[in-house]
Amino acid sequence: MDLLGGVLTAATVGFFAAAGTGAAHRTAGYAVALAASVLLFVASVGALAFGGAHGIAWVGPLGETESLALDGLSAFFTLAASIVWIATSAYSIYYDDQSSSLLSVFYGLTLGAIALLIACTSWVYFLVGWETMTLASYGMILQARGPSGRVFDAAFVFLAFGEASTLFVLVAVAGLRFASGSFLEAAVSSGGILPSVVFACALVGFGLKMGVAPFHMSEWLPIAHSSAPSNASAVLSSTLTLAGVYGLFRVLSVLSGPPIWWGAVTLGIGAVSVLLGALFASVSEHTKGLPAYSTIENNGLVLVALGIALIARADGLTDLMVFALFAAFYQALAHALAKTAVFLAAGYVEHSAHTFDLNSIRGRVKGSDPAGFAGTVAAVLSLAAAPPLAGFVSEWMILEALFQSYRFTPQATQFIGLVAGAAVALAAGLILVAMVKFLGFTLLWKPAPGDTARPTRGLGVPIAFVGAVVLGIGVGAPWVLRFVAPSVGAFLGTPVAAPVGGLLSVPNGWSILSGSPFGILSPPVIPLALAAGGAVAFGYYALGRRAGSRRVPTWMAGSPEGRPGETYSSFGYSTGIRIMMDSVLWTREIRTRSGDVTTAGIASPAVYNVELEVLDVFKLFYDRLVRFGDAVAFGLKRAVMPGRLGQYLVYVLFATLFVVIYVAAA
Amino acid sequence: MPSWLGQAARRGLLTSRYPVAPATPAETPESARPPRPSGNSGVPVAAVDACPVRALEPSGVDDGKCIRCSRCLAHGLGYSGPVEASAATRDALVSRGSAPPLPAAKRAPLADFGRSVHVFLVDVGSCNACNLEVLALANPFYDTTRLGIFFTNSPRHADVLLVVGVPTEEMRAPLLRAFEAIPSPKAVVAAGVCPISGGVFAGNAGVLGPLSDVLPVDVFIPGCPPTPVNLIDGLLRAAGRSRPRGGA
Amino acid sequence: MTAAPWTVADRDPSPWETGPVAAYGARDGTLTLYNDYASGRAILWPGPAAGRASELVALWNRRGNAGRLRPVGPSEPVEGYGVFTFPYGPISMGVPESGRFDVRTYGERILEITPTAGFKDRGILAALVGRSVPDATLAIERVAGHLSAAHVSAFLAACESAEGRDVPTTELWVRALAQELQRIYNHVHVIARIAEAASQNVGLAQTHALAEEVLRLQAALFGHRWMFGGLVDGAALRKLGPRERDAAAATLRRLADQFEELWTLFLDSRTFVDRIQATCVVDRETALRWGAVGPTLRASGVPWDDRLRQAVPPYTDLYLELPKESDGDALSRVVVRAEEVRASFLLLEQLLSRWKGEIGGREPAAPPAAPGRGLARVEAPSGDLVYDVTVRDGTIRHVGMRTPSHANWPAFAVGLKGGVFTDFHFAYESFGFSFAETDG
Known part of the structure; x- marks a missing residue:
């Protein structure tokens, strides 16, 4: 155990201690979690800088030495998670005003479980952490304030998908144990079908947690339908899915020599997730449902980058593989951070405006907290891939990597790369609609006079903190890329230097190059250019002020401004997409009518009620599946346990017979 | 085989040379000019009595009231006034006998709009004829873009508020909103006798009275409705580029 | 004297859903004119309109509740999630005259449109x-x-x-x-x-x-x-x-x-x-x-x-x-x-x-x-x-x-x-x- 390892151990233990403290005093619990997060951050940065951390070690059931330790791969994920948790823990101190302290307890447990599963070197404790994480998160969702039936249903859906995920992960781990003869996370080099089975189970198991298609319902439904507490949503959507990403990366890092179809499947699933996530995000009207759909899109992007890397690895295109891996890591980091800020902002809006409905916020929180506002703008723009933020850099790298898919040898993968490229580009447009809508209808909308909510103090600072980090790792992308080179190296099992030469290079630290004849991006120059432009604009503005300026009401074609019910609704903003994409969204208009038609001012209660509904077709599938499962279970119950004494006596008889025969045989 | 290009080519150049050259007779029907007594005499009493809108006084003609009903033509008046009848003040619309109108009182020059003005049209109660005459400014015969006169769809982009119609109660608030929304410097042009004096609708229920009671008016363009040539004259005056020339 | 361009009815020709369509109705109810599209003839009824025709006549002769503004179309109020009113006018260059249209919509689609006239009411x-x-x-x-x-x-x-x-x-x-x-x-x-x-x-x-x-x-x-x-x-x-x-x-x-x-x-x-x-x-x-x-x-x-x-x-x-x-x-x-x-x-x-x-x-x-x-x-x-x-x-x-x-x-x-x-x-x-x- 070295010094950093000690810090890591203290941090991990600290999260569980936070859960215990939280039971006694919920604010103290969050404070302990905040301290532990800071420790974890220190350990992660140290591990990345000095090549690892080794914490407490013990002897496992098979006589192997298991430990809490960080290599380049796990250090990257604990780094991302610790930044998120610093913000969410600080935020929770002010946010959590529930009567019970259960939320605080489950919060600490979830964080501890995630830290454990990332930092431990054994698959056994990985599984322990995985299952603890699922159960603790289930507990957090149950603390939602919504209608209890809805909350329970949503939590149950989460648990069902979570347990299905555990099942697949369990099979994958069993496969790894079978192949390597060890529970340690060590490289496996066995041919045959086994690695493919492990990969498939890992993809399904971790995909369930990441919320990628076709399991994306596991992501949006618990968050959107239960109106789960916002600190919980941030942890769920940012770090729970990050744990899924970590699991997938870890499994892939120990499997060597992937066949080309792994990459193709990953790329395909990623592309579908990107498109579906963006599409549903753009038509969502829920301040937390919308970011939840965006999570699906972002995790899809991680899979797209990973898929390219896997294909390139199988195809021997080392430079492209490394570039795509950098993109995947960067995407995971950018998303985890930005999404945290957005969920915290959603909680902030909910706390002030008391609604999750984008249509009814109407700018009531506008201008109440400049720091939080700036942080939210940075995070939302990052998710919309606006330069120079982190999300922009990662999306640019992924698109650059997709452009290179023409170099793949098999034509089928070229085709998949082409389609995925189109999907990612289309999704980039759709997600822009979603993010503009989120920002516009929460924070930018001009509120009606007198309709402003009182802000909640202390919530803006953590949002601003995350926003600053998002801006920083966007602008400083060339340096951050060098910093995460050990992570890519740990994933590949061979050290990777940044600049790596070939496709990716970071010349003179100012730019990112995707191959010398291809794209070049200089994140630090963008803010300089923006600042220069801003200075010019401000100069004009200042001059204009001297010349005299006048504020007038918005021109509404001669009608008075902002009469109630006469402003564009958030729903209306994306109805165009609902109508255009009706074949995917299953858009339908439901029209009900009561009373008679009014004419000539004769009063009549006649009102048409019109609803334009969209449907996630996969939810329909799962609903059918559940109904089918219910029917089967009910039938079995009727057949096996009909409540007739005679049948039970027959069971007893057979059981006795079986025992007798077994004993006799032994 | 008909084609758009062929159509256009065969019709040749339609665009007027006004105001570089004087307006042609086709561009200036009788109604384009205000009536004036013939010779040097004053306005005959019979004509004063015949006028339904009291535009005629024994001393002269008030162009801001004349609706071109032609009743005075039987009493010694003729449509012989100037085509460039627009004025910067209400008083300047009143001619004294056959003598030229009094020189307009010294007045602060209009804002400098450079070489072009952007015009926002507001109809506050017109019969639609004025609207259509303004619309006609865009047709190939007049094509005011050649003169730097453009029509905008938003008051935010406008320099000139062009008002047609008699101001009604219901349009007062929208009109003031439009005026407020136009950035300074700006000019208000009253086109047609309706906004100048109320025309035939003066005194009706629901009618406010002259536009100058509601907004400061910078240019008055008489006529019922003013013809496109009258409008061009008035808009150029509003743009500070008035170059009066006698009509043909 | 030429023949009248209508036949005078001895009873209200159109109290029901079918039959002649109202063409004009005096505001004071003393006279109603119908078009009989089946026979191609006009019918004059010296009395107020009834039934369907009265709806139309009331719509044409409607006066504003307050001021002079009045909707000139039939109104069927539409409600629903995300449904709002999109006001257009009275001053819009798309429509060169002054009049307002209130569009009820959930975005993109017109669920209901109510033209409002009376801005230019010159009495x-x-x-x-x-x-x-x-x-x-x-x-x-x-x-x-x-x-x-x-x-x-x-x-x-x-x-x-x-x-x-x-x-x-x-x-x-x-x-x-x-x-x-x-x-x-x-x-x-x-x-x-x-x-x-x-x-x-x-x-x-x-x-x-x-x-x-x-x-x-x-x-x-x-x-x-x-x-x-x-x-x-x-x-x-x-x-x-x-x-x-x-x-x-x-x-x-x-x-x-x-x-x-x-x-x-x-x-x-x-x-x-x-x-x-x-x-x-x-x-x-x-x-x-x-x-x-x-x-x-x-x-x-x-x-x-x-x-x-x-x-x-x-x-x-x-x-x-x-x-x-x-x-x-x-x-x-x-x-x-x-x-x-x-x-x-x-x-x-x-x-x-x-x-x-x-x-x-x-x-x-x-x-x-x-x-x-x-x-x-x-x-x-x-x-x-x-x-x-x-x-x-x-x-x-x-x-x-x-x-x-x-x-x-x-x-x-x-x-x-x-x-x-x-x-x-x-x-x-x-x-x-x-x-x-x-x-x-």
Whole structure:
């Protein structure tokens, strides 16, 4: 155990201690979690800088030495998670005003479980952490304030998908144990079908947690339908899915020599997730449902980058593989951070405006907290891939990597790369609609006079903190890329230097190059250019002020401004997409009518009620599946346990017979 | 085989040379000019009595009231006034006998709009004829873009508020909103006798009275409705580029 | 005295859902006019409208609750998640006149549209009371300047009928000449507006130029581009001598050829046709249910034209083709208008070629609807225009009117439901509405 390892151990233990403290005093619990997060951050940065951390070690059931330790791969994920948790823990101190302290307890447990599963070197404790994480998160969702039936249903859906995920992960781990003869996370080099089975189970198991298609319902439904507490949503959507990403990366890092179809499947699933996530995000009207759909899109992007890397690895295109891996890591980091800020902002809006409905916020929180506002703008723009933020850099790298898919040898993968490229580009447009809508209808909308909510103090600072980090790792992308080179190296099992030469290079630290004849991006120059432009604009503005300026009401074609019910609704903003994409969204208009038609001012209660509904077709599938499962279970119950004494006596008889025969045989 | 290009080519150049050259007779029907007594005499009493809108006084003609009903033509008046009848003040619309109108009182020059003005049209109660005459400014015969006169769809982009119609109660608030929304410097042009004096609708229920009671008016363009040539004259005056020339 | 252009009913002809459709209803309920589309005849009922007809009459005669603003379409309130009102107007360059449209929508789609008129209410009809007929005519010309010929013709005919005055045949010919010129102008203007909305800029310029030439012809014949003051007997500026008539006939022949070519080009343009095809469909049932008139009605498959059904000289002696379409969409309305432009050119050619020398004689006025009360109908460019004038001792006592705009607003509001925002201009222009004549 070295010094950093000690810090890591203290941090991990600290999260569980936070859960215990939280039971006694919920604010103290969050404070302990905040301290532990800071420790974890220190350990992660140290591990990345000095090549690892080794914490407490013990002897496992098979006589192997298991430990809490960080290599380049796990250090990257604990780094991302610790930044998120610093913000969410600080935020929770002010946010959590529930009567019970259960939320605080489950919060600490979830964080501890995630830290454990990332930092431990054994698959056994990985599984322990995985299952603890699922159960603790289930507990957090149950603390939602919504209608209890809805909350329970949503939590149950989460648990069902979570347990299905555990099942697949369990099979994958069993496969790894079978192949390597060890529970340690060590490289496996066995041919045959086994690695493919492990990969498939890992993809399904971790995909369930990441919320990628076709399991994306596991992501949006618990968050959107239960109106789960916002600190919980941030942890769920940012770090729970990050744990899924970590699991997938870890499994892939120990499997060597992937066949080309792994990459193709990953790329395909990623592309579908990107498109579906963006599409549903753009038509969502829920301040937390919308970011939840965006999570699906972002995790899809991680899979797209990973898929390219896997294909390139199988195809021997080392430079492209490394570039795509950098993109995947960067995407995971950018998303985890930005999404945290957005969920915290959603909680902030909910706390002030008391609604999750984008249509009814109407700018009531506008201008109440400049720091939080700036942080939210940075995070939302990052998710919309606006330069120079982190999300922009990662999306640019992924698109650059997709452009290179023409170099793949098999034509089928070229085709998949082409389609995925189109999907990612289309999704980039759709997600822009979603993010503009989120920002516009929460924070930018001009509120009606007198309709402003009182802000909640202390919530803006953590949002601003995350926003600053998002801006920083966007602008400083060339340096951050060098910093995460050990992570890519740990994933590949061979050290990777940044600049790596070939496709990716970071010349003179100012730019990112995707191959010398291809794209070049200089994140630090963008803010300089923006600042220069801003200075010019401000100069004009200042001059204009001297010349005299006048504020007038918005021109509404001669009608008075902002009469109630006469402003564009958030729903209306994306109805165009609902109508255009009706074949995917299953858009339908439901029209009900009561009373008679009014004419000539004769009063009549006649009102048409019109609803334009969209449907996630996969939810329909799962609903059918559940109904089918219910029917089967009910039938079995009727057949096996009909409540007739005679049948039970027959069971007893057979059981006795079986025992007798077994004993006799032994 | 008909084609758009062929159509256009065969019709040749339609665009007027006004105001570089004087307006042609086709561009200036009788109604384009205000009536004036013939010779040097004053306005005959019979004509004063015949006028339904009291535009005629024994001393002269008030162009801001004349609706071109032609009743005075039987009493010694003729449509012989100037085509460039627009004025910067209400008083300047009143001619004294056959003598030229009094020189307009010294007045602060209009804002400098450079070489072009952007015009926002507001109809506050017109019969639609004025609207259509303004619309006609865009047709190939007049094509005011050649003169730097453009029509905008938003008051935010406008320099000139062009008002047609008699101001009604219901349009007062929208009109003031439009005026407020136009950035300074700006000019208000009253086109047609309706906004100048109320025309035939003066005194009706629901009618406010002259536009100058509601907004400061910078240019008055008489006529019922003013013809496109009258409008061009008035808009150029509003743009500070008035170059009066006698009509043909 | 000529035969009355209607039959007087001895009982209310249309209290139920079927049967004759209301064409005009006096505000005080003393008189209701019906169109019987089955027999092609008008029916006069000296009493208030009942049943379905009363709804229509109430809609046309509606007054504002507060102020002068009033919705002119049927309203079916729409609610729902995300549904809001999109106010458009009263000052919008898309609609050059002042009027407001309140669109209920959940975005993109028009769930309900309520046109609101009354912004330009100049109180004209009320102010006419007590004036002489010639003085009142000055105001009637300016109800809607671009429709002055139709309004003045209908108003004068109603006055003549009320007073039992016969009228020089020449005057009727002049009115017909003015009306057909104005019909050509208005229909061409509608096509220009739709070309503008469809960004057919070359077509717009050409059509615009054609409309300008019609105005110049009007100015040449009447001394005024909008023929104000030109339709009263003894108008000072009227120049309808043989030389002017020949020149006009030549000009009209040239314009007719130009129009033929333009219209062919428009029909060949996919962008133009696609944009108005299946836009704002008013089917036959809707058109009859909501009392639509004119090209709107004829585009929905109902042949009715006052020039044929209520014919007065010189229409009785001229050949007039009645265009008809059956789809009821904006394209059908525009096609009907284009066909009517052709028909009007043909009418004018007949009129001018038969107009040799002086037309002598006088025509008796139609019988009054009631003592001192004249009811006259004219086929204005956008449809049937009704004037109801009571005159006593040469002084106007009461004027009522129902313009084609009144009659077509409900069909527009009903037809546009389910359309998208961008359909609005094409739909609006295809009806040829005028807020000026709606407001009065």
